[in-house]
Amino acid sequence: MEKFEVNILGCGSALPTIRHMATSQVINIREKLFMIDCGEGTQIQLRRSRLKFSRLNHIFISHLHGDHCFGLIGLISTFGMLERTADLHIYCHPELEKLLTPHIDFFCKGMPYKVIFHTFNPSEQTIIYDDRSVTVETIPLRHRLPTCGFIFREKPTQNHIKRDMIDFYHIPVCMINRIKNGEDYVTEEGTVIPNERLTTPSNPPRSYAYCSDTAYLPRITEQIKGIDLLFHEATFAKTEAARAKQTMHSTAEQAATIARDAQVKRLIIGHFSARYEDEAHLLQEAQSIFPETILAQENMNITL
Amino acid sequence: MEKFEVNILGCGSALPTIRHMATSQVINIREKLFMIDCGEGTQIQLRRSRLKFSRLNHIFISHLHGDHCFGLIGLISTFGMLERTADLHIYCHPELEKLLTPHIDFFCKGMPYKVIFHTFNPSEQTIIYDDRSVTVETIPLRHRLPTCGFIFREKPTQNHIKRDMIDFYHIPVCMINRIKNGEDYVTEEGTVIPNERLTTPSNPPRSYAYCSDTAYLPRITEQIKGIDLLFHEATFAKTEAARAKQTMHSTAEQAATIARDAQVKRLIIGHFSARYEDEAHLLQEAQSIFPETILAQENMNITL
Numbered sequence: 001m002e003k004f005e006v007n008i009l010g011c012g013s014a015l016p017t018i019r020h021m022a023t024s025q026v027i028n029i030r031e032k033l034f035m036i037d038c039g040e041g042t043q044i045q046l047r048r049s050r051l052k053f054s055r056l057n058h059i060f061i062s063h064l065h066g067d068h069c070f071g072l073i074g075l076i077s078t079f080g081m082l083e084r085t086a087d088l089h090i091y092c093h094p095e096l097e098k099l100l101t102p103h104i105d106f107f108c109k110g111m112p113y114k115v116i117f118h119t120f121n122p123s124e125q126t127i128i129y130d131d132r133s134v135t136v137e138t139i140p141l142r143h144r145l146p147t148c149g150f151i152f153r154e155k156p157t158q159n160h161i162k163r164d165m166i167d168f169y170h171i172p173v174c175m176i177n178r179i180k181n182g183e184d185y186v187t188e189e190g191t192v193i194p195n196e197r198l199t200t201p202s203n204p205p206r207s208y209a210y211c212s213d214t215a216y217l218p219r220i221t222e223q224i225k226g227i228d229l230l231f232h233e234a235t236f237a238k239t240e241a242a243r244a245k246q247t248m249h250s251t252a253e254q255a256a257t258i259a260r261d262a263q264v265k266r267l268i269i270g271h272f273s274a275r276y277e278d279e280a281h282l283l284q285e286a287q288s289i290f291p292e293t294i295l296a297q298e299n300m301n302i303t304l
Numbered sequence: 305m306e307k308f309e310v311n312i313l314g315c316g317s318a319l320p321t322i323r324h325m326a327t328s329q330v331i332n333i334r335e336k337l338f339m340i341d342c343g344e345g346t347q348i349q350l351r352r353s354r355l356k357f358s359r360l361n362h363i364f365i366s367h368l369h370g371d372h373c374f375g376l377i378g379l380i381s382t383f384g385m386l387e388r389t390a391d392l393h394i395y396c397h398p399e400l401e402k403l404l405t406p407h408i409d410f411f412c413k414g415m416p417y418k419v420i421f422h423t424f425n426p427s428e429q430t431i432i433y434d435d436r437s438v439t440v441e442t443i444p445l446r447h448r449l450p451t452c453g454f455i456f457r458e459k460p461t462q463n464h465i466k467r468d469m470i471d472f473y474h475i476p477v478c479m480i481n482r483i484k485n486g487e488d489y490v491t492e493e494g495t496v497i498p499n500e501r502l503t504t505p506s507n508p509p510r511s512y513a514y515c516s517d518t519a520y521l522p523r524i525t526e527q528i529k530g531i532d533l534l535f536h537e538a539t540f541a542k543t544e545a546a547r548a549k550q551t552m553h554s555t556a557e558q559a560a561t562i563a564r565d566a567q568v569k570r571l572i573i574g575h576f577s578a579r580y581e582d583e584a585h586l587l588q589e590a591q592s593i594f595p596e597t598i599l600a601q602e603n604m605n606i607t608l
Contacts, residue, residue, distance in 0.1 A: 014382075014385055015382060015385055015386075016347060016348050016351070016378075016382070017351065018348070018351060018352055021348075022378075040344055040345065040347070040348075040375065040378040041344065041345045041348060043320060043344070044320050044322070044325075044344075044345060047320070047321065047322060048322055064410070064411070065411075066377065066378060066381045066411045070377055070378045070381070070411075071344070073370065073374055074320075074344040074370060074374045077370045077374070078318075078319060078320070081318055081319055082319075095410070099406060099407060099410060102403060102406075103403060103407075106368070106399070106403060107368070107369075107370045107374075
């Protein structure tokens with residue numbers, strides 16, 4: 001199966017601690033790397049991950065709190081020193097382009113590559129990226145400033161051909177691609193060989209949804225219905241529900257409720273408050289509602 | 305003796321590695337903390353150091369390369385979240401104020417404390433900070449953009465009084481402070497008791513000089529003559545002397561030559577190129593010229 005992997009670079013919240021770095025993740029889809037958020041220290045975590053810098057061409061920023069974007073300028077600057085030549089695409093709120101451009105112009109003068117901003121309105125659900133193998137769509141969230149999540153949806157892959165059947169019916173090579181795409185085969189005598197006899201179905205397309213930062217927001221369950229893996233922030237335990245509401249964050253229980261109601265396959269919780277010495281109680285709280293929950297941690301990777 | 309301590313938070317160069325963080329140091333003088341440079345990740349290193357955030361009120365920026373200042377916005381933002389109320393003073397090139405102000409305004413809206421910029425021209429030797437116990441003066445350096453080092457000079461402390469002599473001459477309490485400051489005592493009978501009989505000399509004032517980044521610059525030896533501890537960058541080994549010259553950095557040999565010619569007491573070298581797996585050869589190279597050399601490393605602290 002082709003690679004679809006989520007790498008956690010940082011899963012702390014606003015205040016960095018010795019245990020958790022600021023938010024960043026890298027999604028590896030068929031060896032193309034997509035970064036979500038880029039808190040301070042992301043480039044160091046990226047180096048630690050051994051993911052190839054040169055395969056990262058697209059960065060998606062959920063919102064403009066520092067713990068989700070202060071690492072961008074360092075990453076951009078380092079890419080320049082590493083003699084990168086490929087364009088780097090940043091998908092973000094228009095304000096970030098305004099803020100970052102003077103810094104790029106000053107600190108990264110003469111860089112051998114271009115940073116290209118693709119700005120969007122995080123309050124609208126929209127597809128902001130689309131290539132041969134994946135689409136990325138925004139999930140409008142509710143936080144203290146305009147914020148969205150992202151869904152990475154793999155596109156369907158071709159069916160697998162049954163080599164022995166191809167040989168048996170003497171099917172010419174020029175037909176193979178159409179058969180992989182689902183066509184039946186018609187022999188010279190006019191007999192129709194149904195596609196099911198010639199192929200096995202491809203693996204079902206996989207999907208990953210990232211929801212951080214957000215208040216508890218039941219309406220997102222529609223959009224993320226049946227997702228394979230959901231990352232949902234769980235900044236607080238339910239004992240801090242009032243604080244969660246006030247700061248527009250979620251509790252572990254709320255994250256799990258979203259996962260259950262959206263019937264996702266697995267949940268990973270993160271964006272942990274600096275107040276916790278460890279997050280075992282957050283895990284327990286979430287699992288009591290949605291057993292297929294795991295805790296994010298730095299340098300973890302999860303295969304879909 | 306009162307505290308005078310240099311804490312190394314990061315001693316790598318432009319490209320961060322897993323072994324070295326970007327440049328930052330904290331000088332602890334009598335429990336007041338002064339930061340020099342603030343590369344990405346400094347706030348995490350500061351947390352790791354267990355130095356008290358609240359005792360840090362002054363930050364000195366040597367020059368505007370990212371590895372010396374990209375950590376500022378994260379640090380400023382975190383101080384805000386920690387409900388700091390004391391002003392934070394940043395001493396830097398005027399351009400940094402221009403660049404940072406829009407970021408502070410956007411990302412740190414409503415912070416409970418003020419950031420106050422004190423801008424200066426790094427090409428002029430000048431005293432940029434002066435309080436009861438210390439002065440900070442700039443050392444104009446030669447690098448790819450305006451850059452300076454800093455000298456922290458402790459002010460002389462009062463002499464120590466000899467308690468038994470004070471009792472012997474029945475010296476009144478109101479005179480003690482003047483005697484500590486070096487005055488002789490005149491008895492009611494008009495006899496002059498020389499200060500040397502009443503006090504022992506205070507500890508000689510200590511001094512620390514920080515020189516990074518810079519090309520080999522012999523003229524600085526005059527200004528740093530006899531300094532107790534010199535930090536000098538040693539980005540490269542002498543085998544990379546051409547590269548050092550081209551990028552306006554120094555070799556370990558050059559750093560040691562400066563230390564020797566300035567007759568400093570001790571040298572610490574840092575700002576190591578990412579190309580080295582370890583820096584033993586840089587140490588060896590420096591020690592062959594100036595034996596009292598040590599290698600900087602993260603989380604090290606050196607007492608003066």
